[in-house]
Amino acid sequence: MADHPAALGHPGARARGLHGHGGGRHQLERAEVPPRSGGFLRPASRLDGHAGGPACDEALAGGARRDPRDARPAPRRDRARPGRQGHEERGRLRRAAPASRLVGHPRHPPGRDFAPLAHPARAARRAAQAEAPAHGVLAPPPQAGVRSAGPAQWLVRGAPVKSLGRLRTALGERSDYDAVAQCSRCGYCEQACPTYKATGREAQSARGRNQIVRQFLEGKFEDPSSAEEALSTCLLCGACTTACPARVPTPDLVLEARREILGQPEWARRLLRHLLVVRPDLLAKAVRAGFALKRMGLAGLAAKTGLLRLLGLRALAEADAHVKETPERTLAEALREDASLRAGPDAAWSYFAACGTNFVFPRVGLASLRILHRVHGRGAFLDNPCCGLLAFNYGDLETARELARLNIQRWEDRRSDAPVFADCSSCAAFLKSYPQLFLRDPAWRERAEAFAARVKDIVEVEAPVRPGVLPGLVTLHDSCRARHGQGLFKEPRAAVKAAAAAFAEMECSDDCCGGAGLFAFKHPELSEELLRRKIGHAKAAGARTVCASGTSCLIQLARGLEKYYPEGRVVHWSEAVCEALDGSDG
Structure with missing residues (x-):
């Protein structure tokens, strides 16, 4: 194509049969236009499909230098109108060449890129990406000094955070890109999304967030942090997935993007891991100390201890100011002293103490235990750590996995397939989703599936009650x-x-x-x-x-x-x- 053979010899010639990525058939029409300064003839392209493939790369590289006296007028239907030729050309070329690159996606095999415009910076970035090792479902970060155009280099506050990469969806296990590609932009989710109903902003709807995530994965964002508000305002409620005909897992996709873009500093994640996994007793002591200060009317001093802000969890520090109840003991401390809740061969159920119930609402846990005793007989306290939801939502997947392993091991040590009841619906839902944490670990995935199958929300208990009480x-x-x-x-x-x-x-x-x-x-x-x-x-x-x-x-x-x-x-x-x-x- 460098010499522009016969395809351009005739003004009405068409180069047909160009194939791009995925083997799709694309048609490229060329029409000569009135010469611009310097006698250059620039191609006007029309693509019936997506731009892509080496042939399209070459075809879009530019026209041949010809003598304007030899140029014959193009057919009227293909001739660009004077005054609009430059605008139309740029529009066609821009539409024909989305700058994105995916690695490992079945429809876009490695080494086959979307056709870019011929641009030195893009060419340098693409060359750097081709030499670097692949990273997850995204293209690898470019070499130093080469500006990134999207998720090839996620902007993370702290060390890079690794995402799950694959999700369990209603349609089966999917890569992040396949999952978000299921969105047909029909808009059913907008009538279910609380933030969209409150603001009316497309970027704060499930459909808008799905498109943002997709564009990240396709490398179409100059500055990923520009979408921080849209991603951080997602409630993760899942109402959109319930309303979606394709059951697109928008909350999971938003979390994937948050982990890659936002995240927490490495030191904050390590400290959080230490308190949740290594020394959970320190967290319990800190909470008790804060509640004691609040009971004495020293709430300001409790806030000044700054533990939660030190962790980088400023929102959790604000939440502490809204908590009215200040129990003297945690639920776990009380249950460890109850001999009737110790593990035994006759235990018909296990009780999982959620963090909110354990630290803030012990009375809720005691009510749940009374119901379980009445309905199912004798049971046992699992004496569990955190379920891992806090670490999971804050981008620390390794801590979430470690907590999941601890909880699964605690249940397995009981040598029983008795159900596990949790009285916080958020924790119960996360316990049921443990298999998603181990999609790349077959041994633990099997154990997680066995555990998740036995988890029950307390609201699933069929309790006998007296009417009208x-x-x-x-x-x-x-x-x-x-x-x-x-x-x-x-x-x-x-x-x-x-x-x-x-x-x-x-x-x-x-x-x-x-x-x-x-x-x-x-x-x-x-x-x-x-x-x-x-x-x-x-x-x-x-x-x-x-x-x-x-x-x-x-x-x-x-x-x-x-x-x-x-x-x-x-x-x-x-x-x-x-x-x-x-x-x-x-």
Whole structure:
């Protein structure tokens, strides 16, 4: 093509049969246009498919230098109109040459790139990428001094963070790119996405976030940090996946992008690992000390200890200011002293103490244990560490895996296939997702699948209750990870409806309340709008009691009811059902 053979000898000639990546058939039309300064003839291209392949690279490199006196007029249908020729050419070329590169994707084999425009900086970057080893599902970072155009070099605050790379989806195991490519941009998710309904911004919808993640994977962002707001404002509630016909796992994809782009500094991850894995007793002591200072009216001094801010978890430090309850002992400390909860061959179940229940709401854990004793008989306390969700969401996959291994090992040591009950829906959903952490480790994947199959959310317990025990009108807030993370809708309602004197569904019961772990303290304005809407729905239903099954939901809804609807109260599902069990005792 360097000498531009006969294909350009005739003004109406067409070069057909050009094949790009994936073997698709592309057609390139060339038409000579009125000469510009210097007598150069530039090609006007029209592609029936995507641009790509060596032939298209060569064809787009530019036209031949010809004598303008030899140029014959092109057919009128192909002739560019004077005054618009430059704009149309640039538009065609820009559309024809998306600058992106994927490695390891079945549709885009290594070594076959999307056709780029001939540009020295891009050529240098592509050459550097070709020489470097592949990194996960993304192209490798370029050589020093070569500017990156996208996820070939993720902008991470601290050391690079490795993503999962593959996800378990409703359509089977998929790579990150295959998972996000399932999005057809139909828009069904927008009517389910709480942040889109609150802001009306496309970038804060599930569809918008999917396209952002896809463009990262295709290398189309000059500055990945420019999408930080869109990614960080995702609630990870999963309402979009429930509404999506293809069940695109948007929350998992957003987490993958967060781990690559945002992350936490390496020293903060190491300190978090030390407190969650190596010395969890230090974390318990720090929490008890902070609560003791708050009980003495020294909340300011408690804040000045700065432990959470030292960890880089500023949002968690803000959350501490909203926690009203300050228990003197953790739930785990109390349960270790209960001889009836020690492991034995006759234990019919195991109890998993979530961090929120353990540190902030021990009363919820005691109510859950009472229900389990009543329904299933004798059980045992698993005496577990954190489930790993905090580390997972903050980008520390290795700490999350280490905690998962510890919990699986604790369950296996009981030498029983007894179910494991958790009374925080977020933790229960994450425990059920353990196999995704070990997709590349067959031995641990098998063990994780056996464990996950035995995990139960406390709301799945079919508890016998006496009708009409709960006073007033009761409604239920569907915790996101119960409704969308585990697909539980009828289960939490069964016992609550039976126990309530009156029950009413509130509008948008499965919309996120704005708590979402630490979301309320990282994005207070958006969280407040979601909370105001949620409390408005509860008030419109006339409810005096709101039931929830997530510990962050309890903190958020308690604050919202106090501010917007003081006549209402929020209780955990276990507390509501336990009240009915107490009534059944006579």
